Amino acid sequence: RDEPIVLGIETSCDETGVGLVRGHTLLANTIASSMEEHARFGGVVPEVASRAHLEAMAPTVESALAKAGLRFSDIDAVAVTAGPGLAGALLVGVAAAKAYALGLGVPLYGVNHLAAHVAVDQLEHGPLPKPSIALLVSGGHSSLLLVPDVAQDVISLGSTVDDAAGEAFDKVARVLGLPFPGGPHIDRSATSGSGTAIAFPRGKYDDGTFDFSFSGLKTAVARWIEARTAAGETIPVADVAASFQEAVVDVLTRKALQACRRYDVKDLLIGGGVAANSRLRALAQERCDAAGVRLRVPRPGLCTDNGAMVAALGSELIAAGIQPSALDIPADSSLPI
Ligand code: KG4
Numbered sequence: 412r413d414e415p416i417v418l419g420i421e422t423s424c425d426e427t428g429v430g431l432v433r434g435h436t437l438l439a440n441t442i443a444s445s446m447e448e449h450a451r452f453g454g455v456v457p458e459v460a461s462r463a464h465l466e467a468m469a470p471t472v473e474s475a476l477a478k479a480g481l482r483f484s485d486i487d488a489v490a491v492t493a494g495p496g497l498a499g500a501l502l503v504g505v506a507a508a509k510a511y512a513l514g515l516g517v518p519l520y521g522v523n524h525l526a527a528h529v530a531v532d533q534l535e536h537g538p539l540p541k542p543s544i545a546l547l548v549s550g551g552h553s554s555l556l557l558v559p560d561v562a563q564d565v566i567s568l569g570s571t572v573d574d575a576a577g578e579a580f581d582k583v584a585r586v587l588g589l590p591f592p593g594g595p596h597i598d599r600s601a602t603s604g605s606g607t608a609i610a611f612p613r614g615k616y617d618d619g620t621f622d623f624s625f626s627g628l629k630t631a632v633a634r635w636i637e638a639r640t641a642a643g644e645t646i647p648v649a650d651v652a653a654s655f656q657e658a659v660v661d662v663l664t665r666k667a668l669q670a671c672r673r674y675d676v677k678d679l680l681i682g683g684g685v686a687a688n689s690r691l692r693a694l695a696q697e698r699c700d701a702a703g704v705r706l707r708v709p710r711p712g713l714c715t716d717n718g719a720m721v722a723a724l725g726s727e728l729i730a731a732g733i734q735p736s737a738l739d740i741p742a743d744s745s746l747p748i
């Protein structure tokens with residue numbers, strides 16, 4: 412066989428993700444999530460996540476190998492998310508990856524979680540055009556990146572100054588009485604509402620930066636609901652959901668296309684859990700078509716946190732001839748891109 416088989420381990424949040432990749436070919440992508448344990452707290456509880464990773468790690472690696480029909484001895488390299496993410500959660504994945512690399516006698520690659528979200532698209536859509544713009548939107552991050560080369564040159568253009576986009580979805584869902592995580596519920600509810608019913612504020616809309624702000628919007632929605640509730644009115648949940656969602660995706664797609672124009676880039680990638688949002692996909696497609704930009708969105712299972720994305724980036728680093736990490740690499744909860 413020509414290309415190395417890479418084991419990827421992802422534990423930056425609540426998902427224990429294990430992926431196996433050969434070049435741009437996905438061999439397995441297995442996930443154990445502790446989301447059910449967090450749901451009753453209305454958010455991810457870091458220590459609960461760390462303990463869940465510790466229990467799920469070895470069984471998830473074994474099930475990924477079984478799914479791919481591979482044995483430990485087939486693994487040529489181990490890649491792991493070294494950051495950013497929850498410190499304790501990252502430590503479990505990094506420690507496990509070091510143990511596997513040492514035990515198997517193969518190189519270790521500590522990778523950046525955001526770059527991995529970008530690299531994963533190559534498993535579905537092939538080589539990423541150089542350069543591309545990437546919009547990464549999830550519960551933990553919202554970033555706009557210029558990507559000349561995912562293996563060695565990823566530049567942050569901007570990120571959220573307060574809440575992540577998914578966090579805003581989750582918080583607004585909570586005030587609407589929808590279950591956690593709220594993004595998919597808002598998406599569903601919005602289909603029977605109107606995005607123009609209520610004019611919610613769009614933070615940093617025309618400030619000339621590529622940063623985002625969603626906390627003002629979240630507060631505006633909460634105040635709007637409080638005022639109606641105090642007046643004894645029923646809340647038009649679908650209209651609130653649709654109007655809130657429209658405000659978020661309007662800003663996200665507007666800034667993403669402004670970045671494409673500014674840097675003269677013709678390929679836009681959207682990743683992260685919020686990339687599953689149907690209105691985000693539709694508006695992004697509409698605006699990309701109008702601007703002559705090609706849109707790439709990986710399928711939902713590759714958008715949310717997973718191990719295949721880490722393996723995909725590891726694979727890319729090996730192909731680019733990047734040196735492996737030392738066995739004493741730290742986990743860095745605020746690892747810069
Ligand atoms: O990438 P992800 O699985 O985990 C991280 O946060 O890193 O993203 C989860 C986030 C949650 O905030 C969830 O509400 C949001 O993605 N999400 C959505 C949709 N599906 C998931 N937000 C809006 N619309 C959706 N359809």
Ligand code: ZN
Binds near residue numbers: 549551683
């Ligand atoms: Zn993520």
